[in-house]
Amino acid sequence: MSFYSKDYPIAYPGLLICPAFELGEKTTDSQEIIRYIPGHGVAEQNYELNGHTMKALTATLIGSIDFEEDEMATQTPIPTTEASNDGASKEGDGQEISDNEAGGKGERRYIVTVKDQNALERNVNEDFANNLPREGSIVLVRVTRISLQRANVEILAVENKTLPKDSGVGSNGTGVTAAGGGSGAATFSVSQASSDLGETFRGIISARDVRATDRDKVKIMESFRPGDIVRAQVISLGDGSNYHLSTAKNDLGVVFARAFNGAGGLMYAIDWQTMVAPSTGSMELRKCAKPF
Amino acid sequence: MNISDRRRILGPSNAKLLTFDKSGPVEIEPISSSSVPNSTSMYIENGLICNANGSSYLEVTGSTSEADRTLMLTSVYGPRPSRGAFNAKATLSVQFKEVTLEKIPAGELKELCNFLSNVFNAVINLERYPKSGIDVFLSLIHSSNGSQLYELESIISTCVNGITLALIDAGIEIFDTVSAGIYEKHIVAFVKNGTEIVGFWKGKDSASESEDILSIIEQCKLDYLKNRKAMVEYLVRCNDKEDHLQHEVTKQ
Numbered sequence: 001m002s003f004y005s006k007d008y009p010i011a012y013p014g015l016l017i018c019p020a021f022e023l024g025e026k027t028t029d030s031q032e033i034i035r036y037i038p039g040h041g042v043a044e045q046n047y048e049l050n051g052h053t054m055k056a057l058t059a060t061l062i063g064s065i066d067f068e069e070d071e072m073a074t075q076t077p078i079p080t081t082e083a084s085n086d087g088a089s090k091e092g093d094g095q096e097i098s099d100n101e102a103g104g105k106g107e108r109r110y111i112v113t114v115k116d117q118n119a120l121e122r123n124v125n126e127d128f129a130n131n132l133p134r135e136g137s138i139v140l141v142r143v144t145r146i147s148l149q150r151a152n153v154e155i156l157a158v159e160n161k162t163l164p165k166d167s168g169v170g171s172n173g174t175g176v177t178a179a180g181g182g183s184g185a186a187t188f189s190v191s192q193a194s195s196d197l198g199e200t201f202r203g204i205i206s207a208r209d210v211r212a213t214d215r216d217k218v219k220i221m222e223s224f225r226p227g228d229i230v231r232a233q234v235i236s237l238g239d240g241s242n243y244h245l246s247t248a249k250n251d252l253g254v255v256f257a258r259a260f261n262g263a264g265g266l267m268y269a270i271d272w273q274t275m276v277a278p279s280t281g282s283m284e285l286r287k288c289a290k291p292f
Numbered sequence: 293m294n295i296s297d298r299r300r301i302l303g304p305s306n307a308k309l310l311t312f313d314k315s316g317p318v319e320i321e322p323i324s325s326s327s328v329p330n331s332t333s334m335y336i337e338n339g340l341i342c343n344a345n346g347s348s349y350l351e352v353t354g355s356t357s358e359a360d361r362t363l364m365l366t367s368v369y370g371p372r373p374s375r376g377a378f379n380a381k382a383t384l385s386v387q388f389k390e391v392t393l394e395k396i397p398a399g400e401l402k403e404l405c406n407f408l409s410n411v412f413n414a415v416i417n418l419e420r421y422p423k424s425g426i427d428v429f430l431s432l433i434h435s436s437n438g439s440q441l442y443e444l445e446s447i448i449s450t451c452v453n454g455i456t457l458a459l460i461d462a463g464i465e466i467f468d469t470v471s472a473g474i475y476e477k478h479i480v481a482f483v484k485n486g487t488e489i490v491g492f493w494k495g496k497d498s499a500s501e502s503e504d505i506l507s508i509i510e511q512c513k514l515d516y517l518k519n520r521k522a523m524v525e526y527l528v529r530c531n532d533k534e535d536h537l538q539h540e541v542t543k544q
Contacts, residue, residue, distance in 0.1 A: 014468030060465035201373040
């Protein structure tokens with residue numbers, strides 16, 4: 001019986017889930033290979049069994065185990081070099097087969113994840129899980145400061161994933177910070193850690209990343225204002241303190257904004273670069289996200 | 293524009309977000325092995341500190357007497373953004389504090405924190421958390437060993453178990469449910485069901501000085517397996533109950 005169709009108990013850190021490879025159905029001229037790829041909450045580790053080292057997937061979080069077939073990858077298998085080293089060793093229930101033998105045919109891939117019960121059925125949630133922003137993530141940010149070249153923002157939440165519940169703690173001033181720990185651990189500067197209460201992940205939207213067209217004519221003042229809530233995409237982890245973000249897509253840009261620098265009412269997008277406050281009728285320029 | 297200006301539109305300093313919990317409090321009876329003489333018992337409670345990302349409370353009664361008791365509260369904050377140079381991995385920091393009487397000398401505390409951060413640097417999946425710091429705070433509420441003022445060894449093993457539980461509660465990825473086993477004055481932290489060691493603390497002025505190191509490890513492993521079993525049982529039972537409550541809520 002294949003590992004992906006098995007019933008699993010609740011996973012806890014260290015629970016062995018399955019080997020990295022498994023032999024599937026066998027016909028006269030081909031052998032199906034099943035490959036398991038670690039996803040969220042799962043890590044690949046080396047285990048020693050009867051003197052052989054084999055790769056196996058273990059849970060790193062508590063929750064239920066989920067197997068999802070990766071159909072895109074099934075059609076175009078990507079050869080990896082790390083697996084072919086200990087190719088022909090077969091051991092216990094964990095069989096390993098090198099890619100050469102598989103010939104790229106008849107390979108199925110499954111992404112193994114551990115999901116928390118609370119995480120299901122939620123799209124944006126600020127109080128669970130530890131998905132930090134990474135390349136490609138869509139994030140919701142608040143503009144804190146603008147200049148001619150860039151807009152500085154703080155990251156509030158990651159879409160479809162969530163930030164830990166205490167990462168925003170610093171923004172209202174409660175919670176403890178380690179002396180020389182946490183944010184200060186890298187620099188060992190206590191004063192730096194405690195002087196800045198805004199303990200949120202910060203980012204930068206450069207003027208050239210605001211929109212995809214007419215990049216050189218972008219004016220930050222006509223795209224964002226402090227206090228705006230912006231939907232943006234992470235383009236790189238950036239430097240020590242800032243993520244680099246982009247809004248150069250139709251569905252990215254300002255989603256919520258108030259008129260008159262936060263003094264007026266909530267505005268609504270009427271086209272991709274104009275927002276209007278319905279109560280006063282005043283219009284302001286923004287780089288708006290496509291309303292849907 | 294002043295940097296502190298941007299906090300103007302935030303709420304009052306003590307504002308807390310409204311959260312509507314789906315489930316009620318999970319009540320778990322203490323996992324105790326008091327029926328077996330000469331064994332330690334452990335009481336576990338996770339998630340007591342709501343401001344932290346994850347926390348655990350551990351009450352360990354020692355093997356020698358009822359008076360030998362260690363009470364430990366662990367909280368995990370983070371991953372938090374770190375400032376300064378770019379760091380591809382998370383930075384872990386461990387802080388230890390005695391909340392009642394301060395009996396342990398500062399040098400020993402420093403040694404203890406170093407030991408614990410070494411253990412957990414090997415166990416936490418730090419690559420998953422770039423540019424961030426994870427803070428672990430240990431609060432020793434009570435520790436006594438009859439005649440002795442404190443027993444560092446039982447504190448250390450409680451620390452290891454407590455941090456593991458708090459990290460799991462925080463949802464921070466760890467490679468294994470690491471736990472420590474104690475024998476005489478030696479502590480060994482194991483992973484992978486006792487096949488790999490992530491930390492070894494050799495006690496001072498121990499009676500078992502002449503003993504073989506391998507036999508010490510074997511003895512510690514027995515204790516480790518017992519501790520780990522209790523922890524895993526608690527975690528699975530908690531999750532089961534939550535699951536159960538969740539189902540009840542969805543039915544209504």
